[in-house]
Amino acid sequence: MKLEIKIPSVGESVQEAVLVEWYKKDGDNVQKDEPLFVIETDKVTLEIVAEASGVLKIIIPEGQTVGIGAVVGTIDTEAAPPAPTPEPKPPKEDKIPSAPPVKPEEPAVPVTEEAPMVPKPPDVRQVLSPAVRRLVAEKNIDVTAIAGTGPGNRITKGDVLLYLEQPPAGAPGMMDVGVVGQEISAQPTPSRAEDVTRKPMSPIRQRIASRLLEAKQNTAMLTTFNEIDMSRTMAMRALFKEPFQEKYGISLGFMSFFIKASIEALKEFPEINAFVEGNEIVYHNYHHIGIAIGTERGLVVPVIRHADVLTSAELEQAIVDYVDKIKNNRLELADLEGGTFTITNGGVFGSLLSTPILNTPQSGILGMHKIEKRPVVVDDDVQIRPMMYVALSYDHRIVDGREAVRFLVKIKECIENPELIMMEI
Numbered sequence: 001m002k003l004e005i006k007i008p009s010v011g012e013s014v015q016e017a018v019l020v021e022w023y024k025k026d027g028d029n030v031q032k033d034e035p036l037f038v039i040e041t042d043k044v045t046l047e048i049v050a051e052a053s054g055v056l057k058i059i060i061p062e063g064q065t066v067g068i069g070a071v072v073g074t075i076d077t078e079a080a081p082p083a084p085t086p087e088p089k090p091p092k093e094d095k096i097p098s099a100p101p102v103k104p105e106e107p108a109v110p111v112t113e114e115a116p117m118v119p120k121p122p123d124v125r126q127v128l129s130p131a132v133r134r135l136v137a138e139k140n141i142d143v144t145a146i147a148g149t150g151p152g153n154r155i156t157k158g159d160v161l162l163y164l165e166q167p168p169a170g171a172p173g174m175m176d177v178g179v180v181g182q183e184i185s186a187q188p189t190p191s192r193a194e195d196v197t198r199k200p201m202s203p204i205r206q207r208i209a210s211r212l213l214e215a216k217q218n219t220a221m222l223t224t225f226n227e228i229d230m231s232r233t234m235a236m237r238a239l240f241k242e243p244f245q246e247k248y249g250i251s252l253g254f255m256s257f258f259i260k261a262s263i264e265a266l267k268e269f270p271e272i273n274a275f276v277e278g279n280e281i282v283y284h285n286y287h288h289i290g291i292a293i294g295t296e297r298g299l300v301v302p303v304i305r306h307a308d309v310l311t312s313a314e315l316e317q318a319i320v321d322y323v324d325k326i327k328n329n330r331l332e333l334a335d336l337e338g339g340t341f342t343i344t345n346g347g348v349f350g351s352l353l354s355t356p357i358l359n360t361p362q363s364g365i366l367g368m369h370k371i372e373k374r375p376v377v378v379d380d381d382v383q384i385r386p387m388m389y390v391a392l393s394y395d396h397r398i399v400d401g402r403e404a405v406r407f408l409v410k411i412k413e414c415i416e417n418p419e420l421i422m423m424e425i
Contacts, residue, residue, distance in 0.1 A: 005073040017041045026058040042207035047329035055079040204298040215358040220396035223355040226408040230386045248313040256312040261414035272364035290339035303339040367391035
């Protein structure tokens, strides 16, 4: 019996996918629930597993764009796995004693006077710096004609530039007026084909580009900033990190603090949790918080639904579960839908300050950044404190600047006084 392998449906709006990679080869044995291949749509990357055990037959190779429901291979569930090829046994040793081998006589070598060893000149390409090699290749220069002035007569970039400034042999100098009207112009070196690499954008990257451009064109986006003293939140995290880990089996991060702080701010300023639909404002009485996660294929924003009723442990667990699904290509389209507000943390990559772009149709996105010790004034004294810049990008069509600033001030109050979050004040 041959079982067809089809591209599954991942959402009503998705009609095709790219078969990115086969994990198995044609004719390989596969086991049930074993990953077979990975597909990529404009929204998700998904790993497809085998529905039965058997021998794989690949119909469509990787790299092809296929429609939803297309048959890309089959599994022969009745085919027996090929028997392993036995390793050849070494031949048995002959028990008959053999005479010891006779060492051949070495021919007499006439004694001649050895020629002096001439040291081989080093390969010039091995002693050139990358910048010099690139310049030499671009200008098609014979490096043997350049006198090096660096350590050990090494050719420097300055040597190459000086060589290029010198006129070629037999050419008239700048002050030579013997030849009237003769012009010397440097011919541009044609660029090599290998200097440019082209490859098609992945569906996810195309979708990201489209949505970012849509946000810039269709919203009145504006960004406001503030800074937060992370001292008390860091102290609380350090105090409860081990007991939190022991009780829930998960690490306590900063994201759960910011999710809870954002929810408190969204409750006070519901326009930032709302959407614009035509001439109407759609207010949401729930808080589905999207968490931006960077991957090798692009940025995805899985949504933590009803984050306002979850504990810190449940929030941290939800983030870990999404990261695991992304790593294993198990993220589903439903995981990305329905968000009302987004949080992105560029600080994990070292970003000190940025202006995040709205995740439309949402009206607000909070940007977290790197925690950095800076001198700040506390009670008229200059102290060193761990500070974080935060940014709120918002749709100015329904959110005024005053509300945006007060939104960030509320988050600042909650993070600088995490007891407010715990006591739900």
